[in-house]
Amino acid sequence: MRTIPTSYLLNRLLTLFLTVFIAATLIWIIPRLSPVDPAEIMLGRMAAGAGAVADSEAILAQLRANFGLDDPLFIQYLKYLCNTVTFNFGLSTATFPTPVSALIANALPWTLGLMILSLIVTFIIGNLLGALMVWEESPKLVKVAIPAAMVFTSIPPILSGLLLMWIFAANLRWFPLTGAYGLTVEPGWTWEFAISVLHHGFLPALSIVIVTFGFWALGMRGLMITVQGEDYVTLAKAKGLKPRYILYKYMIRNAILPQITAFALKVGLLIAGQVLVERIFAYNGMGKLLYDAILDQDFPVIQGVSFVIILMTALSVFIVDLIYPFIDPRIRHEAST
Amino acid sequence: MSALTITDLSIDFPTTKGVVHAVSDLSLSVGRGRRVGFIGESGSGKTTTALAVMQMLAEPGRVAKGSIVLGDTDMLALNEEEMRKARLRRVSYIPQGAMNSLNPIMRIEDQLWDGITAHEGTTDRAELKRRSDEALESVGLPARVGRLYPHELSGGMKQRVCIALGVILTPDLIIADEPTSALDVVTQRHVMQTLKDVQAKIGAGLILIGHDMGLMAQSVDELAVLKDGVLVEHGETRQIIENPQHPYTRELISSVPLVGGESFLDDEIGAPPVNRGKPGVPLxxxxxxxxxxxxxxxxxxxxxxxxxxxxxxxxxxxxxxxxxxxxxxxxxxxxxxxxxxxxxxxxxxxxxxxxxxxxxxxxxxxxxxxxxxxxxxxxxVNHALRFPFKQFGYAKSEAHIQEKMEEACTAVGLDPALVLGRYPHQLSGGQRQRLIVARALMLxxxxxxxxxxxxxxxxxxxxxxxxxxxxxxxxxxxxxxxxxxxxxxxxxxxxxxxxxxxxxxxxxxxxxxxxxxxxxEYTQLLIDSIPWPDLDRSWGTPSTATEDAERLDRLARENxxxxxxxxxxxxxxxx
Known part of the structure; x- marks a missing residue:
């Protein structure tokens, strides 16, 4: 078994750190380019709630001081960096005074559960289907999957979500319309709760699966066609190997390699892609949190969620970089140059 | 008894533009332990015939008539599963372009083992290991090669692995499709000798596919010359080399350039060479x-x-x-x-x-x-010719470009009307290579x-x-x-x-x-390694490889x- 050289590991870690650092800086800069003053928004919200606010100038100043908005930008930036390292994204302006990290901590497990479930299911179904589209021995029926995959890929997830809700939740009543778990069940490590979660998660997951499997299937199809023409597949056939064995060990095994890289990149993108799905299913995940935060111009939450997305993408790329040489012997852990 | 008998074989490729007869009425037999060379240029049907024996014709190719009998088995009557079992065990295939013939993500020994397992069901590691080591050794590779991945081997070593695979189940017939076309002369000689050696040991028939008359002359007992899917000449190698009957065979023999032989360039002394250098400054x-x-x-x-x-x-x-x-x-x-x-x-x-x-x-x-x-x-293809010409500012007008393209095509012996305006895939390798020369010439x-x-x-x-x-x-x-x-x-x-x-x-x-x-000594080695279409000239013996390796080692030190x-x-x- 190979081992990972320390210099390579350090190099990758440095890249990981730099990626996260640059991205964190960007998500700090971008909202500050917006002309909106979050203190004024809060004041507006208070005014809307109470009818009128006396001494608004003093309250504004107080709010700015509380959020550190009256510091020079550079100090704000340094404070932000220090806080980010400890996952302290400050307090939400919309649901003041809840810490952003608490909001994320509540939402993240839901999203990760939904996302990992749907991503893995899609990855397996999509790639298998893509492989079967090319394989000579597969049933003719699979060929039908090509137009189907293309149609589904071009549907926005919000529509597939609405369609599924209408069929399976509103008409057939097989699944609940919204929510992450039943109102009557107590969250905890019980079977009842677990079943409720799966029951509620099924439709949102399915709506993600049916619009994304085409991405994998069509990508895999292209890769498989290339692999099918390779000399080693011809030789495998000439060796009299069993067709199924050739499919797995010679074709899929080689064609899947670029898909694994794509998988790592998709991890981060998926939270963003899930925003509307979570929104229509009223699923309390990161997507809904981000959606609400954008509506409320809740900068700390937007920053926090964006940071988590970046961190997850960078981490999954980092992990794939480390494991790639183990799944493709031609790639080596190049020591840093 | 013969290992393979082909009778009246015709192979068709039905296309939208009509049926292409890739092979027509071919009859031939390969005796046990005999080496038969299929020679002809690309498209002559030599590989198609071999693939038909394996029942591995590319779509939409099909056997239109005739029979293929291996030993006493009618190959065309076998169903898919029976055919699968016959591959490697009764007839093995050594592919062209060893560079890419091995699965890049599997170790060499795994790729030898899965062949054995698919036919004999053996999964006993010790037994598999013993047999793969033996097979590698028979082609002159150390057993440790089994633990390596294909990218860690040189082209010659990969081709040897393919030969080891081809003989591991002692088949009745080995089909080698231009097994050395990607190798240099020294390696080519070693690999061919290895192939001949192991083939003789297991007593299998060998079909060697190629287009190089010199290599054929030094490697096979019988020659089958194919042109446009038709067997134009077949006989003992010596008889064909020394007394070719068909004009195409004569053409193939004379196309092999010989050291010291007659030049293929007709050196007409014409105008003195154009002088374009800058005096005093080396080009x-x-x-x-x-x-x-x-x-x-x-x-x-x-x-x-x-x-x-x-x-x-x-x-x-x-x-x-x-x-x-x-x-x-x-x-x-x-x-x-x-x-x-x-x-x-x-x-x-x-x-x-x-x-x-x-x-x-x-x-x-x-x-x-x-x-x-x-x-x-x-x-x-016009694009490849036109683009640099325009980019470097030579072009005066569209008509000027056209004129220059036609002139360049004519200079390399292509008919501009036939090649210009076509896509690369519509042209043969030779035409494309001449176009590349024409492109350079335009500038x-x-x-x-x-x-x-x-x-x-x-x-x-x-x-x-x-x-x-x-x-x-x-x-x-x-x-x-x-x-x-x-x-x-x-x-x-x-x-x-x-x-x-x-x-x-x-x-x-x-x-x-x-x-x-x-x-x-190194130049001598290179020259000795060239296969000559001359049977009286020795091309070395199986021990040559070891001697050469020692020689090369010593030369590397001498410098x-x-x-x-x-x-x-x-x-x-x-x-």
Missing amino acids: LEFKGVSKTYGNVTALQPMSFKLDGEVPKIISIVGQSGSGKSTMGSLMLGFNPPSTGQVLFEGQEIASMNAAKSLEFRKQVQAVFQDPYACFNPFYR SPKLLIADEPVSMVDASLRATILKNIYDLKDRYGISILYITHDLATAYHVSDYVIVLYQGHVAEAGPPEEVIGNPKH KTEFRGRVPGFDLDVA
Whole structure:
């Protein structure tokens, strides 16, 4: 078994750190380019709630001081960096005074559960289907999957979500319309709760699966066609190997390699892609949190969620970089140059 | 009893434009222990016939009539599962282009084992290991190779692994489809001897597919000459080589360039060569140039001056890995040298400014090995000809471009009406390679780097393309660096030959000296390794490989250079 050289590991870690650092800086800069003053928004919200606010100038100043908005930008930036390292994204302006990290901590497990479930299911179904589209021995029926995959890929997830809700939740009543778990069940490590979660998660997951499997299937199809023409597949056939064995060990095994890289990149993108799905299913995940935060111009939450997305993408790329040489012997852990 | 009997075999490819008869009424048998060569150019049906025996015809090919009997089994009557079981166990296939024939993500031994397991069901590791080690050893590879991955092996080693795989289940028939086409002469000889050796040991019949008459003459007992799907001549090798009946067979034999033989270039003394050099400034100069990649020395320090006043063809010959292509990429400025300077008309290539660099690109053109990879498949071939011509500011008008394209096509022996306006995939390899030469010619460069320009085209076309390149020298005053592993063609076209071994100049001088009468052992080895279409000339014995390996080892340590005379206008110096 190979081992990972320390210099390579350090190099990758440095890249990981730099990626996260640059991205964190960007998500700090971008909202500050917006002309909106979050203190004024809060004041507006208070005014809307109470009818009128006396001494608004003093309250504004107080709010700015509380959020550190009256510091020079550079100090704000340094404070932000220090806080980010400890996952302290400050307090939400919309649901003041809840810490952003608490909001994320509540939402993240839901999203990760939904996302990992749907991503893995899609990855397996999509790639298998893509492989079967090319394989000579597969049933003719699979060929039908090509137009189907293309149609589904071009549907926005919000529509597939609405369609599924209408069929399976509103008409057939097989699944609940919204929510992450039943109102009557107590969250905890019980079977009842677990079943409720799966029951509620099924439709949102399915709506993600049916619009994304085409991405994998069509990508895999292209890769498989290339692999099918390779000399080693011809030789495998000439060796009299069993067709199924050739499919797995010679074709899929080689064609899947670029898909694994794509998988790592998709991890981060998926939270963003899930925003509307979570929104229509009223699923309390990161997507809904981000959606609400954008509506409320809740900068700390937007920053926090964006940071988590970046961190997850960078981490999954980092992990794939480390494991790639183990799944493709031609790639080596190049020591840093 | 014969291992394989083919009777009245016809193979059709129904296409939308009508049925293509790839093979028509072919009858032939291969005796046990006999070696039969299928020779012909690409498209002659030789590979198609072999694939029909394996029932592995590419879609939409099908056997229209006839029978294929292996031993006493009617191969065409077998169902899919029975056919699968017959592959490898009764008839094995050694593919062309060993570079890519092994699964890149599986260890060598796993790829030997899965073949055994698929046919015998054995999964006992110790037993599998014993048999794979034995098979590797039989082709002269150490057992540790089994633990490696394909990318860790050289081309020759990969081809040996394929041979080991081909004999591991002792089949009745081995089909080897141009097994050595991607290998240099020295490796080719070793691999062919290994193949003959193991085939004789297991007593299988062998079908060797190829287009090189010399290689065939040295390797097989019987020859079957195919042209356009028809068997035009079949008989004992000696009889066919010495007394060919069919004109096509004669053509194949005469297309093999021989050292010292008659030249395939008809050297008409015409107008004196065009002089395009700058007096006093060498066209191309290496000053103490060397190149290393990491710890590997690709090229040891060397210096030369090519003055270019009288155009010359300088050949650089050697095996793969000898540093000859490194020299080419240094000259083209694709790679900076590790030490020393490469100068073009007195200017160092590495430090040229944008304008100088553009001028340099105009004046130095290249022809590469692979005529398939040189064209962008999305454009018509005109694009490849027109684009650089326009880009370098030569074009006066569309009509001028058209006229120049037609002129260049005619100069390389292509009919402009037939090739211009077509897509690359509609042309043959030979046509494409000639177009590449035409493209270079349109820019009327002063220097042409031709890196293995004919090693991927059929033997019968090689002479014509080389003649095209050769003509450029006198007619257009282009100096040419011809990089090749083929000493016989280098002998005929060059004014000066440099033999490289492991980045070091082994021997250099005029071709009549260096190739006609080699003094350096390495050059002798290269020449001995060429398969001649002459049965009375020995091509070595199975023990040659070991002797050669020892010889090569010793030569690598000696590092000496034989200078065999000079030609005016070219000076070589080795530090």
